[in-house]
Amino acid sequence: MxxxxxxxxxxxxxxxxxxxxxxxxxxxxxxxxxxxxxxxxxxxxxxxxxxxxxxxxxxxxxxxxxxxxxxxxxxxxxxxxxxxxxxxxxPIEVQLRLREQFLGLRQGNMSVSQYMDRFRYLMMYAMDVANSERLQIYYFIRGLDERIGGVIVATGAETLQIVYDRALARETYLLQIEEQLDHRTPRDDLQLDHDFSDDRDSRDAQYDYDDGQIDWSREDDQDQTNDQFNNDDHQVVQEIVPIPIQQPRQLYIQNQDQRDRSWGQRSEDRQSGVKDRRKCYRCGQRGHISVNCPGASPVSEIPPTGERTYEMTHSVRKTT
Structure with missing residues (x-):
């Protein structure tokens, strides 16, 4: 043979x-x-x-x-x-129509195998644009479901058959996930809702934080400014205005004695200064007054003042 x-x-x-x-x-x-x-x-x-x-x-x-x-x-x-x-x-018009169908082909509700079958059939009428393995892979992935084609794009494949096999594997995995969800029990639903609620709360908290970050920072800045303003006011009050009622009584009395002694010392200094500035009008010297003038005559040397006498008439004396 x-x-x-x-x-x-x-x-x-x-x-x-x-x-x-x-x-x-x-x-x-x-x-x-x-x-x-x-x-x-x-x-x-x-x-x-x-x-x-x-x-x-x-x-x-x-x-x-x-x-x-x-x-x-x-x-x-x-x-x-x-x-x-x-x-x-x-006919040529049928060929052109099928060519356009190939360029717009999408998986839609078809399975991967059905999509591949339709893809290969229409590709015969578009060999002018799908004339290489690379272009065929491009058009095939472009028409796949996003859940399938999006994963295959990152893997990189050399032949259309390899891409097709990976698409089938991805489709099988997604179907298994959907089957598990369809056969879940009410308890599983409760757990799923609980997990989803936790995730949602976590995301909401994160989103609230992200959305309100500027507002919260402003509010924190305002609180910090108010605290600083209050502290500054309190410090100024403590430095300028004494508050003796807040001090212990003994300390207050001690401070009062110190203030009194200081005041008395200032009084003596003031009196001493006035005494030094006084001038005696008898001798013209400073430092004393005329009463205390050392140059004044003793009291015993001053002649006594004469008595005033009145002459009475004879009639007056006779009457008295």
Whole structure:
């Protein structure tokens, strides 16, 4: 058995679909996609892919293919065969519409496997923009659910198949989480609510603190300013105004004695100064007055003052 015959036999063991030439773009596209996947699975050489898939054409499609190969050489690549097939069985306006669907494809409510199936089908009509593995990965991740695609973006993958496998694993994990939540007991709900309440209170407290940080700092600054103002007032009062009633009585009396002695000393000094400034008008000397003048005559030397006599008439004496 030749190598080519063995390859065809291995290919047919997977029961590939046949295409009869129906005018249904969906059927034609599905046939192309199925054969492309078998080529990749069996690692069919690029030069043999068109010839092996041409063997799976039936009816009107087989006539078309036989006629073409009789006139033209067998396409050297799968890409050439795909484009010939699309031009023959899918109108150009349908191809453009499916191309736009590929560019706007999103997973939505589809599973990852359903999304991948639709992605591969529509990608056949947009090979001009998805003509490399890198671009195919980009468009595939872009259309995934955010809970799945957001995780895969950070991992970095080299092939579309690796990205697809990781998307399936992520989808399985999310489904397990949802299943656990669906089968939780009322006690679990109570615990979940309690945990959520704690987290919410913690977040609210944090948000309140963050939102009110400026206000609280202003209020703290105002309180600090008031305290400082009160302390300053109290200090000024203590320095300027004495409050003897707040002192012990003995200390107050002692302080009073000191104040009295100080006052008495000042009185003596004041009197001494006045005494020194006095001047005697008898001798003209300072330091004493005339009463205490040392130059004054003794009292005994002063002659007595004469008595006043009255002369009475004879009649007056006689009467008395």
């Amino acid at each position: 030749s190598e080519a015959a063995k390859m065809v036999k291995d290919f047919m063991r997977f029961n590939p679909t046949y295409f009869t030439g129906v005018s249904d773009p969906e059927v034609a596209g599905r046939w192309l996609m199925t054969h492309r996947r078998l080529h990749q699975l069996l690692e069919v050489p690029e030069a043999d892919q068109a010839r092996i898939s041409g063997y799976c054409l039936r009816g009107q499609a087989a006539v078309w293919w036989t006629t073409y190969t009789d006139i033209h050489a067998t396409p050297a690549t799968w890409g050439e065969f795909r484009q010939l097939f699309l031009d023959e069985y899918i």
